[in-house]
Amino acid sequence: MAEHGEAENTPPPPGRRTVECAEAVAWLSGRGVLEGCSVITSLPDLSEFPALSLAEWKQWFIRAAALVMAKVPPEGVALFYQTDVKHEGTWVDKGYLVSRAAEEAGQETLFHKVVCRRPPGTVTFGRPAYSHLLGFSRGVRLALSKATADVLPEAGEVTWTRGMGVRACLAACRFIQEHTPTRTVVDPFCGHGTVLAVANALGLDAVGVELSRKRARKARALRLTEALELR
Structure with missing residues (x-):
């Protein structure tokens, strides 16, 4: 017979995964609300986006973020993990851009967290030592x-240079x-x-969507034992 409390420590059966190789905006535009x-x-x-100017990319970013939110059902949430960048000596604040998109999509802000990518006090170049984790519904x-x-x-x-850290992913999934x-968790990028x-x-x-075939193959195969260890 199992000891009392043993079931609580038993990992859940792994969920199912589907990864499609497609352009995210087109994929989302071709679907209704992502029920459940x-x-x-x-x-x-x-x-x-080498063909876009900074202003054009910002417009794309806001439209894409608003589209993501529009596809989430009322009982769901849209969570964004974004790291700012420097462009020609100025900051590009992605947290602000996502919040702009939320206003356009009629979404309310549930939280805006800061995730430390480097220890406090660390000097970084190009990207800050933190990322934004924002939630909307x-x-x-x-x-x-x-x-x-x-x-x-x-x-x-992180599993690649632009990836979301495992602990941040755990916080979002929890x-x-x-x-x-x-x-069901959908990641269109x-x-x-x-x-x-x-x-x-x-x-x-x-469910994942990825334009790069190489990255899509990796996304189908990736397994993380660390996630179970940190539960």
Whole structure:
């Protein structure tokens, strides 16, 4: 017979995963509301759009973020992990851009957290030592008694240079588990699939979209034992 409490320590069965090789905006535009889903994603930098000016990329970013939010059902959440960049000596504040998109999409801000990518006091160049983790929803509201930390002390291991850290992914996936009835995580800009792998490790289903065939293959195959160890 199992000891009392043993079931609580047993990892959930891994969730299912689907990764499609497609352009994210077109993929989202061709679908209705993603019923039963929440979104965790990071929109790409200006560096991935060499044909666009900074102003044009900002417009694209806001439209894409608003589209992501529009596809999330009222009982779901849209979570964005974004790292600012410097462009010709000035900051590009992606947290501001995502918040602009939320206003256009009629979404309310649930939280705006800071995730430390480097220890406090570290001097960095090009990118800051922190990232934004922002959450939005049309229908979900949070009780003050269920507040969580506004500053995450470390992002965790990254599987590629532009990837979301494993600890940050865990925080985002746990938020979905604890505050929404949705049990499928969608990442329309999934890269190497860290969000998908962490969601699966927690027993959530996951759907990824990635334009690069090489990255899509990696996203289908990625498994993270660290996610289970940190549960």
